[in-house]
Amino acid sequence: MTNIEISNVRKVYAGGVEAIKGIDLSIADGELVVLVGPSGCGKSTLLRMIAGLETISDGTISIAGDVVNRKEPAERDIAMVFQNYALYPHMSVRGNLEYGLKNRGTPRDVINARVEEAARILEISPFLDRKPRQLSGGQRQRVAMGRAIVRQPKAFLFDEPLSNLDAKLRGQMRIEIRRLQRTLGTTSVYVTHDQLEAMTLADRLVVMNGGQIEQVGKPIELYDRPASLFVAGFIGSPPMNLFAVDKLKFAAGSTFPQTLPTGTGIVGIRPDSVVLGKNQPGIQLSGMVEMIEPVGGESHLYVRAEALGQVVTIVVQGRPDLHETSAIDFVLPHDRLHPFSQETGLRLGDHATHGAGMAVAQA
């Protein structure tokens, strides 16, 4: 049973810069938690604090019930996969896989068995005697993963492990990491800035911003009920449409809903929730198509709505019979609107799912 408890953790650098501003998070046994956020949001710092590569300024981190604040990385029994793989260049693949086990004085036959097993799982058996520089990026990535799994650690920590791969390999490795983590059932923390990677990998997603947690939850929950404007903008591609409420009210006229919570300053809607056409329940708008991006199975329309004075992004299935400069009508269904407060940037209404309290409750 490996659960990771992070309570009130802060990181203050020597110059007084506060990189992590008090974070509470509990990660359950066998769970894959993804930390996601823009660069500089502190996600990597938090991961490195769990690994023991950064000191903890305040608060505690415990792994499997042990407070590890003062423990060396090796004593925490975690394995880390680095962004640039950090393979030992002068050692063969086998040497790389063995190194951590050798340092722990593991018996030779156990080492051999574990290395063979890891190589088989990751399909790197043919390369065991090669040097890292003779491998392709994807193969190096596998070796880096292998180095983590041979140790059979309490937890895996991934620091943007796929960002040096090309898009196709990234997709492939993402699936493999997911499958591997499921099979081994090892508690994992995964850092990425790629929201698609985050959505598809995570059991639970932690969106971070400015050294704090914005929201914690299942990926789909975060997509359906973003707790703040930041999460709304960060999760989902293309990003959510956001409108100032006065303008929308003016443009919508009588079709504006009466049910929005009081204090709503900004209203958001996902591009895939907007419906083309007229005479359907919801806010009736019209505009002119400025640009069409045919992605394949779906198309992204960028429609300039004169009444709103801004461009609305709409995702439609298939390839609509439209061209640039076409005039179209579209509807924003009332039940798909996301109300936010202008001042705090937080979601309004009963469904609000914000804050660290959520994280604890979920765990």
Place this chain on the structure above:
Amino acid sequence: MVENRPLLSLLTHLVLILGVVIVAFPVYLAIIAMTHDAATLNVSAPLLPGGELFNNVATVWNFDPPGLPPFWLMAWNSTLMALIIMVGKIVISILSAYAIVYFKFPFRMVAFWLIFLTLMLPVEVRIIPTYEVIANLGMLNSYWGLTVPLIASATATFLFRQFFMTVPDELMEAARVDGAGPIKFFRDILLPLSRTNIAALCIILFIYGWVQYLWPLLVTTKEDQFTLMMGVRQMAGVREVEPMWNIIMTAVVLAMLPPVLVVIFMQRLFVKGLVESEK
């Protein structure tokens, strides 16, 4: 600059050839002189090789004039001195560079600058105080006296520091996660990665040690501690006797041989170490 002017390239080649001739001609003379007997050399300096090469080499090898140790002993002293300096410098500088790059300790930068400062104070500048120290420590006429003051210098430390800074931090972090302490990390990862750098430095430092003249001259007064550089010089300086140029020149060429061989055979490693930083 890539220019296509025949006249200009002719001129530059002439200048370069002139330079090579100026540098190489004395060496050529020495090599030629090594193949003649003493009588010929006392009359003129011949430009074509003679037939006395093997005689001269055999004579020099067993040459043991009054006031000088035998040639082979001086060669042995020089070799030993060069090797001790080479090994000592590499060991000390790689360890100090490791400390400076990978450990945070109080006055780390002060330590670095102090080491760096010694770059500006070569042995020749601090020779009198250094002699005083060595004399007080009773190290005159010993291999330690010959080598220790020359071992302390910053060039190699600086080179290793620059190399260690190019090693990605993640490698150290990965090693920490893998349970390697500072000594294991140094031995298992940093040392193998520095292989080519060490090889390049070995060459530079061996030659540096081999050609030392002033310092050995000062600290050795006993014959059996003399090095080749001193010996060759003293062969030429014997009063009252006609200098035996054939013997002197043969000794000079033989003394030149080890560094030349080292460079020829280790050139590939040498260039690799300076140019390529293996990642």
